[in-house]
Amino acid sequence: MKHARMADDSLATVYVCITCRRASDPDAEPRPGAQLADATVRAAQGSDIAVRRVRCLANCTRGPSAAVRANGGANSWTYIFGGLDPAAADALIEGARLLAGAADGLLPWRGRPEPLRRGLIARVPPLDFMEEIS
């Protein structure tokens, strides 16, 4: 079996918020965010994608939430998604792969899994981002 690489060597990282609750059932345990994290860790097995559990991406009203960033963030945009459920784990890994393969650091729309289309919350520029005047 191929071992998962350490984060430093990974092509991309998925950050999954483990504190996300469901508005309709806020006391449910395990929390939907934790379940999504577990499913994403499983979906990443054997891939070059790292998964990191996070205590809160502050997208609390539209969770469960996850963020995806490639290549250490130097030249990749970071994407934040909401409204996810454990079934979105494969979509997150596929999105991370797509982003890692994008020369311009932008997650392509073409081929982007459906949960990452309808669940887009926001995106943040890469560290090497230069101003866009017009």
Place this chain on the structure above:
Amino acid sequence: MKHARMADDSLATVYVCITCRRASDPDAEPRPGAQLADATVRAAQGSDIAVRRVRCLANCTRGPSAAVRANGGANSWTYIFGGLDPAAADALIEGARLLAGAADGLLPWRGRPEPLRRGLIARVPPLDFMEEIS
């Protein structure tokens, strides 16, 4: 007059989305996001905070939007805010200062300007983020 520093030397960077429209008046020009960017550039004059105009932070339903990141992003969380208006420019600069001064890379709640409290959309971990299991 003190010259604004280049981004590389700045303590923190504010990214302002210049494409944000207003739902109630989507065709208004200049766009509210561009007005917020202009106001933020003015508010940053003489400070160590860099301002970058961005064509789209993808927070389109809850704009105008901006993101704040300190110290090159290596050990600072990135915060995304929405529902801003040009009057929030000073708040963005003050928030950037607060974040730059936070040893733990987290924007403190205490002293955080009101527009950055009610307008929080999401946040993204720093590049050196390690997993939080529980």
